[in-house]
Amino acid sequence: xxxxxxxxxxxxxxxxxxxxxxxxxxxxxxxxxxxxxxxxxxxxxxxxxxxxxxxxxxxxxxxxxxxxxxxxxxxxxxxxxxxxxxxxxxxxxxxxxxxxxxxxxxxxxxxxxxxxxxxxxxxxxxxxxxxxxxxxxxxxxxxxxxxxxxxxxxxxxxxxxxxxxxxxxxxxxxxxxxxxxxxxxxxxxxxxxxxxxxxxxxxxxxxxxxxxxxxxxxxxxxxxxxxxxxxxxxxxxxxxxxxxxxxxxxxxxxxxxxxxxxxxxxxxxxxxxxxxxxxxxxxxxxxxxxxxxxxxxxxxxxxxxxxxxxxxxxxxxxxxxxxxxxxxxxxxxxxxxxxx
Numbered sequence: 341x342x343x344x345x346x347x348x349x350x351x352x353x354x355x356x357x358x359x360x361x362x363x364x365x366x367x368x369x370x371x372x373x374x375x376x377x378x379x380x381x382x383x384x385x386x387x388x389x390x391x392x393x394x395x396x397x398x399x400x401x402x403x404x405x406x407x408x409x410x411x412x413x414x415x416x417x418x419x420x421x422x423x424x425x426x427x428x429x430x431x432x433x434x435x436x437x438x439x440x441x442x443x444x445x446x447x448x449x450x451x452x453x454x455x456x457x458x459x460x461x462x463x464x465x466x467x468x469x470x471x472x473x474x475x476x477x478x479x480x481x482x483x484x485x486x487x488x489x490x491x492x493x494x495x496x497x498x499x500x501x502x503x504x505x506x507x508x509x510x511x512x513x514x515x516x517x518x519x520x521x522x523x524x525x526x527x528x529x530x531x532x533x534x535x536x537x538x539x540x541x542x543x544x545x546x547x548x549x550x551x552x553x554x555x556x557x558x559x560x561x562x563x564x565x566x567x568x569x570x571x572x573x574x575x576x577x578x579x580x581x582x583x584x585x586x587x588x589x590x591x592x593x594x595x596x597x598x599x600x601x602x603x604x605x606x607x608x609x610x611x612x613x614x615x616x617x618x619x620x621x622x623x624x625x626x627x628x629x630x631x632x633x634x635x636x637x638x639x640x641x642x643x644x645x646x647x648x649x650x651x652x653x654x655x656x657x658x659x660x661x662x663x664x665x666x667x668x669x670x671x672x673x674x675x676x677x678x679x680x
Contacts, residue, residue: 349394352454355447357410360394361455366403369614374460375486378406378609379448381440383468383492384433385418385551385581386588393467395591396583396598397491401606403614404463407451411470412439419468419494420551420581422508424501427518433469433497434521440473444482461486463609467583468492468551472525479533487612489542489605492549492581495556497522503550527560534569542608543574544601551581575604 350361364371382393390408399406413436417423424430448462461484466474471493478485494500498519501512514522523529541564545557554576561574579597582588594602 350455352450354407354409354450354454355443357412357443357447358390359407359409359447359451360390361405361407361451362394362398362400363405364403366401366610366614368617369401369403369610370617371403371613372615373486373613375463375613376404376460377451377455377457378402378404378463378465378487379444379451380406380408380465381411381467381470381473382408383419383466383470383494384411384415384436385420385468386584386586387467387582388414388588389590391591392584392588393470396594397465397467397602397605399465399602399606399609402609404609405455405457407455409440409447411436411473412443418551418582419497419500420504422504422510424497424504425508425510425512425514427513427515430497430501430514430518430522433494434518434525436469437473437476437525440470441477441480441482444477448483460484463487463489463613465489465605466491466493468581469494472497472527475527475534476525476530478537478539479530485539487540487542487609489544489608491544491583491601491605492546492552492557493527493543493560494525495528495552495560496526498526499556500551503553507550528563531560531563531567531569534564535567536569538570540570540612541572542605543572544604545574545576546579546581546597547576548579549581573608577601 347363350363352359352361378399380393382388382390387393387396390410394408413432415423415429415432417429419433451457452459464474464477464485464487466472471490474488474490475493477483478488505511543557543561545552545554547554557574557576561572564572577597577600583595583598583601584592585595
């Protein structure tokens with residue numbers, strides 16, 4: 341483990357997987373309640389690593405620790421490529437999702453030890469493959485979870501593969517065992533295991549996503565609501581599947597889509613895990629001043645970018661399009677419409 345527990349990112353290993361932990365650096369909010377930690381998983385598509393995900397969606401305005409944890413495995417190709425049609429890739433996917441959820445308690449114990457954090461429920465964030473792992477962890481109740489945000493989660497790996505077949509003209513070479521493993525990780529079926537839970541859930545989809553079409557995000561939202569899993573919200577951005585440029589393994593300055601998603605995640609978690617700090621007189625603390633650490637973590641020299649200063653409560657119509665990049669929460673909400 342390396343880093344300053346108070347002001348700087350901490351790098352370590354938890355449950356056998358590397359992680360990057362970002363400390364609470366928000367100056368305009370205070371953590372409330374018992375959730376003081378968010379754990380986030382990357383995907384098989386960019387961003388593919390903990391460090392790349394931390395640079396893409398740092399959620400700097402959330403005044404709790406955000407820990408970005410590598411998945412247990414990673415294939416050579418993304419889920420939107422022909423690689424998903426191979427048995428080896430889909431088995432790697434299933435193993436990564438299952439093991440990430442299964443090993444979360446051990447990883448969490450290591451993280452709490454390293455960061456000297458008390459027990460309590462956590463927030464979960466997952467992108468793509470990591471989104472499937474996050475929902476599976478909640479469904480299996482492996483650790484107490486208060487909030488979960490899924491960004492372009494792989495709702496059904498079999499349907500993702502079928503879409504690639506149609507685009508490429510190739511056929512799957514999956515074995516019967518591989519097909520069975522993939523069917524077990526259909527999130528629509530997993531949703532029934534969350535019945536009666538009280539876990540606040542946010543779903544974010546991409547209108548141009550060819551791996552997880554927006555209609556699948558809407559269908560998953562409706563499924564979760566039918567099972568009364570807790571409050572469920574969803575929104576759609578005019579974006580594809582990736583949240584970073586290829587290869588998506590190193591920390592880089594965030595792309596536009598990532599900045600948009602980061603803003604919504606930040607506002608949503610702040611609404612549930614924090615309260616705004618009282619305003620400080622301008623002569624003692626200039627408005628909007630942020631510490632030097634409140635920037636995109638690990639971005640190359642000259643590329644670190646401060647997070648949008650607009651934080652606070654927000655609401656989105658189900659299935660709305662938040663494709664623009666407004667400077668305030670109110671503007672983000674105003675630009676949402678179901679027809680965009």
